[in-house]
Amino acid sequence: MAKKVRVGDPVMRHGSLVTYMVIAVDANKKTADLKNPKGDTIGLHRDVPWSELSVLDESQNALRVVKEATS
Secondary structure (H helix, E strand, C coil), rough: CCCCCCCEEEECCCCCCCEEEEEEECCCCCCEECCCCCCCCCEEEEEEEHHHHHEECHHHHHHHHHHHHCC
16 A cells, blocks of 8 residues: 655665655655665665555654664
């Protein structure tokens, strides 16, 4: 099920363990542009369908931050 995403949402692509930030949304095409928050250009993805994304809630995002900091 495709859930609408918003700019600034932390998301994960299905099948990936990397968390991305939504940097642009096209509501007509139901796609989003994603960027790796660590800033590397390899982590830039354009026109990703909403159906491939899982929006993280605040608790999931906080857990991810803690795991990254302690790894």
